[in-house]
Amino acid sequence: MSSVPAAGDVLDPDVEVLPLPDVAARLDQPITRVRQALRDRHLIALRRDGVLAVPAAFLADAEVVKGLQGTITVLHDAGFSPEETLRWLFTADDSLPGRPIDALRDNRGREVKRRAQALGF
Known part of the structure; x- marks a missing residue:
């Protein structure tokens, strides 16, 4: 089994992160599924203080935020890189307005994905 990929901690220290067991509990999934989601790039983990964690903003209720997986893929x-993706998701964009992760959480994923696609050209 391959190891779980982890990005460097490029987020502000005030961005809440959840250790993988907490992510599994919130999603009501075994931790093996969370680890597989990380390997499949459905989520991005980072190491904070030596602990593998996922930004809490990636979860809403008992699900991964709608549109996050597609945005990560784009x-x-x-x-x-995973670090660049985290920075982009958590950096304010005046044209949205706000951070792309907040727009995803507000069900404005189409606009976020459009901006992400434009970055590839």
Whole structure:
């Protein structure tokens, strides 16, 4: 079994992150499914203080935020590293307005994906 990929912690320290067991509990899934989602690039994990964690903003209720997986895929296909993807998702964009992750959480994924696709050209 391959190891779980982890990005460097490029987020502000005030961005809440959840250790993988907490992510599994919130999603009501075994931790093996969370690890597989990370390997499949459906989620991005980072190491904070030596602990593998996922940004809490990636989850809404008991699900992964709608549109996040597709956005991660589009950015990956555009050549973004996991660190660059995290920075992009958590950096304010005046044209949205706000951060792309917040727009995804507000069900404005189409606009976020459109901007992500434009980065690939």
